[in-house]
């Protein structure tokens with residue numbers, strides 16, 4: 001009996017040992033690669049990883065991205081915003097010109113509505129225009145024209161005065177200059193260079209302009225050629241990522257011309273509609289830095305013409321802004337002016353003075369720090385905003 005029990009136990013142990021050997025994980029035939037029969041069916045991987053991704057794809061995606069190198073395009077992170085189109089923005093932002101309206105438009109309307117206008121009143125009108133940065137010569141012209149019209153009109157009500165003043169300001173601002181922003185290169189990316197002194201709002205303008213163009217249905221590459229200030233490139237990256245625009249940047253201190261070159265090359269490779277190149281802020285009194293701007297432009301032009309050189313001027317800086325404008329225009333052919341910070345000044349008359357000084361139109365105006373506070377300049381809407389409702 002004992003012999004039978006012992007035999008059954010030995011048999012059971014032997015069966016278990018063979019079973020364990022056969023079922024142990026990783027056993028292959030002859031120790032080589034697994035056979036088709038033993039390999040897990042690929043359909044189950046597809047089911048586990050949506051979109052049919054493989055396991056290695058997943059591992060790849062989970063690996064942290066390497067830091068960007070010079071000239072790398074930074075791929076924007078989702079979700080991207082859809083900015084509003086640019087049409088009619090100045091009308092929507094008219095309230096931002098409130099300070100200009102109260103100190104400039106309203107004072108002029110009140111003065112001109114007086115029943116009798118003495119020489120002192122006319123002097124006060126001229127002073128109001130000059131204080132609003134219209135410039136001495138245009139102010140004298142406006143006063144001469146208004147004097148004639150007041151004589152012809154005789155008694156006048158507020159509506160007539162407003163219409164008279166509006167016509168006069170529109171005449172001074174709209175001198176037949178083309179304000180169209182050249183953002184269509186006709187089969188190649190249009191290239192826009194943004195220049196100006198420190199802190200006028202160049203980087204902010206590049207970002208806002210990128211949004212304007214994306215909102216109008218264009219594809220945009222931003223070039224961070226302000227390589228003096230690392231924060232400027234970071235700033236631009238943030239602007240770009242919000243609207244899905246690629247940003248090309250270099251290491252701090254890289255030759256700005258080479259970053260500008262790379263940005264345009266990227267725009268061509270990606271068939272982008274527009275490349276916007278931000279440049280470092282530079283004092284107009286530093287000759288070397290001003291010469292550098294010419295170099296950046298020449299290097300870009302090895303690949304594509306520069307369609308616009310936009311000079312960014314801080315509207316609050318008055319006569320100093322005009323001096324800057326003169327020097328920049330000598331260094332590089334400025335094709336358009338961006339007047340920023342018009343929301344914070346009573347000196348809306350700078351529009352007249354700067355256009356007259358450079359013979360170049362104001363194409364865009366900055367009316368706040370918000371992302372969509374940049375508007376294409378429209379004379380009618382601007383003058384209406386300054387004068388307020390009659």
Ligand SMILES: Nc1nc2c(ncn2[C@@H]2O[C@H](COP(=O)(O)OP(=O)(O)OP(=O)(O)O)[C@@H](O)[C@H]2O)c(=O)[nH]1
Pocket residue numbers: 196197198199200201202203204205226229232280281282339340341342343344365366367368369373
């Ligand atoms: N209120 C107001 N602030 C503005 C406007 N445009 C720009 N700014 C502000 O101006 C400051 C300077 O703007 P940036 O874009 O950094 O100026 P930048 O010219 O690139 O400066 P640098 O690179 O140092 O030359 C920021 O605080 C902007 O938010 C505007 O239209 N209105």
